[in-house]
Amino acid sequence: MSLGFAGSAVVALAYLAYVLFRYATFGTYFDHAEAETALLSWRLAADGTLYDTPGSLEHTITAYGPLLYMINAAFLGIWGGSIAVSKLAALAACFTASVLFILHACRHHGAALAGLGGLLFICYPLIVTPIGYWTRPDSLLVLLVTLGVIAGSQSDRGRPWLAAFGVAACAGLAVNLKVHAALYFVPIVLRFCLYRPLSVWPMMAVVSLVFALLPFAFPGVSLQHYAEGIADIVSSRPIDMELLRTSVRFSLIFLLPGLALLLPLVTRGPLVSRAEIGYFGALALCVVIGLYPSSVPGAAWYHLLPFYPITVDLFLRLARALDQHRWIGTTAKLVMALTLVIMSYLPQKRFLRSLDGFGWTEDVAAESRSLMKRYEGTPVQVGYSSDNVGGYGRTFILRPMLAFGGFRPYALSAAASMERQYANIALPAAKKAILSQCGKTVWIIPRSDGKPFTMNGFFPGTKAFPTDVSAHFTQAFERMERGTHFDVWGCRTPGLDG
Secondary structure: OHHHHHHHHHHHOOOOOOOHOOOOOOOOOOOOHHHHHHHHHHHHHHHHEEOOOOOOOOOOOOOOOHHHHHHHHHHHHOOOOOOOHHHHHHHHHHHHHHHHHHHHHHHHOOOOHHHHHHHHHHHHHHOOOHHHHHHOOOHHHHHHHHHHHHHHHHHOOOOOHHHHHHHHHHHHHHHHHOOHHHHHHHHHHHHOOOOOOHHHHHHHHHHHHHHHHHHHHOOOEEEEHHHHHOOOOHHHOOOHHHHHHHHHHHHHHHOOOHHHHHHHHHOOOOOOOHHHHHHHHHHHHHHHHHHOOOOOOOOHHHHHHHHHHHHHHHHHHHHHHHHHHHHHHHHHHHHHHHHHHHHHHHHHHHHHHHHHOOHHHHHHHHHHHHHHHHOOOOEEEEEEEEEOOOHHHHHHHHHHHEEEEOOOOOOOOOOHHHHHHOOOOOOOOHHHHHHOOOOOOOEEEEEOOOOOOOOEOOOOOOOOOOOOHHHHHHEEEEEEEEEEOEEEEEOOOOOOOO
């Protein structure tokens, strides 16, 4: 069985590498937050600035900390700006986490369990594809939690202070990605960092705080502006019951080790240690708490994803203990492996079919390059049409390409405007001005028969932009030309400087 799991893990890792390659060479993004991440990362790499003053023309609301953009900016700074390069940090984090966990499983749980651990670990990002490796903080959080598990295991090797420092450092960096990320490390702390807690935990708090604040020491990265943006996003976020039901259903895949805990009780097999029972209890409690951030409007159950390195590590610990009773251990391993492999099959089938259905991205990229060449040296901004699906998706290609090509299409973000609309925050005056005052700016908008800036928001019952934006825009601008995928809008009174 161990050889079978090892072979399956090798196949799964090779398949994961293939999927990551396919997504890297996929000419667009699946989510608007990915495009926003790429834009802000490139801006940081090119200008050294992040988190503008609220109300300024290029200010964008974002819930993510600066570490995400710094890591992406490093890749973009080394290999240059492109959609493929903007994905490399997340893809590398996903693959690295998988390899590191396999090595951890081999060293800490034994070679016989390394294959099983690798197979289970790789299944999780495949189940939530492409969320497990898209251009957002999720895969980076998984990598940090994986490193936290590896660091915590040093406590079992007689190095509790090293374990505490490593876990605290990873937790601090994770908090710099998402403010609630400390939750993912609570099970690790309660399992591995109980050595002299009155002295260890204060040290861990200081280390975590230092690592969380470290990115703000860089020029151009404002802690105040970041905090103000977070305050705007987290305000007025009630639980969505439909999202909660989905999150509860999917939370079960993070609690599967509980089945292994039940087996000894049912079969009167060997007892599991109190430490592992406590490990599972802490994980279960944190998953329950994590249902809140995964069940508010704009979120989803994948906010629970960073728990899976703990889930797999815990299961291997239980499997090692249950190996004293061959039947129990074998049953637990097979149930866990088959469950996750089966759950990953359909998402992968849909994902690969989706990639094959996006042939239009090459045409959009070609038209974008043509527009960039035609309007080189002209202030260009990207607008939005009435089309929430195809039209909006074209901007995921156009805006990053413009930014990578030296333009500054940062004035208007539909994703940020949706957040403002949901939170009842007025569109800043600087943004209203560029939308309603005729000047030298050329607007490129996805081709549509509807009025510009009338698309719906992603929050139920909301518009992406205030209702008066379209009227003000069409009073100042008119359509100058139509392309296959984009319309170009310019000033109604040529020659007048705004």
